[in-house]
Amino acid sequence: MFKKAAVLVVSCGSVLVGCGTDPRSENQEIISNLIEAGFPAGDITVVEDSVYVGRDAHVTLEASREMLQPGEGSAEQYRTNNLVSHSVTKICINPTSTFNSYSQLSAGLDLAIANYNALGLTFTMARGPATGCSANITAQTTSGAGGFAGFPSGGLPYGIINIGTGLQSYSVDVNEHVITHELGHTIGFRHSDFYNQVISCGSGTNEGTAGVGAILIPGTPSTSTVGGSIMNACFRSTETGEWSSSDITALHYLY
Structure with a gap:
């Protein structure tokens, strides 16, 4: 194999974690996790204390946490927290x-x-x-x-x-x-x-x-x-x- 095509930087990131059993607290964590996982805020809705993406896909607290914890069998394409503004044309x-x-x-x-x-x-x-x-x-x-x-x-x-x-x-x-x-x-x-x-x-x-x-x-x-x-x-x-x-x-x- 040849040299890496980019320099590597190693440090720690953060995961948003909520607490308690109040559905509103859980939903806030789910929403935060979905946004960190890359879902647009406009695609996330709350209906009768349940969180959905794309209007019809229910997301549980456990599922939202898993999105932020990729393992060797989960290697989707990845981006950084920061992106280029759409004002840059x-x-x-x-x-x-x-x-x-x-x-x-x-x-x-x-x-x-x-x-x-x-x-x-x-x-x-x-x-x-x-x-x-x-x-x-x-x-x-x-x-x-x-x-x-x-x-x-x-x-x-x-x-x-x-x-x-x-x-x-x-x-x-x-x-x-x-x-x-x-x-x-x-x-x-x-x-x-x-x-x-x-x-x-x-x-x-x-x-x-x-x-x-x-x-x-x-x-x-x-x-x-x-x-x-x-x-x-x-x-x-x-x-x-x-x-x-x-x-x-x-x-x-x-x-």
Whole structure:
């Protein structure tokens, strides 16, 4: 296996826990848990002291707690607590001159930008220099064959992606994959196999919530598999650089 396609940060997150047997207290915890799990508040209703999502799916207190405690058999696509504000409509990716000097990295960036723009999201991406940018991300180089980035803050994407110059010896598709992956982190995606890096890396541990959250995205698969997502922790030399169906579902849900 090759290097992880993103830096890992380990710390502890929090789970909202209520107490008592008052149905109103229990329902408040259920609602809090559902919101933390990624369900829009507008999809949650209370009818006769019972909580429902999507108008017809009853959610018990136990079920809501389980949504916040994924195990190895529950590897949905995950996001951070913070996302990019929908007021951000154009994200400009500005490569450094050194980045541009690596032909495979440069070509991979164009394809990664095209990946996002093909989906009709709430934002578009553009290669800088460009005008009308709501947010900017610098694409710069680092050592090795992989990359790392960060997560959104204040409604803006993380401002830097670091891409390894060792990727120059890989296909354009692999470069497209890694750059698309790192851009995914800047808009709030966690690794799809964050709970067990062994799946894509062959070794590793649970990344935990990393202090930024690991909220499942409704509608994404219940298991993580090798090659099943651009957001897997590690990549292969055979990557195509294209979205999986679960990647598309996750992007459309959030943006």
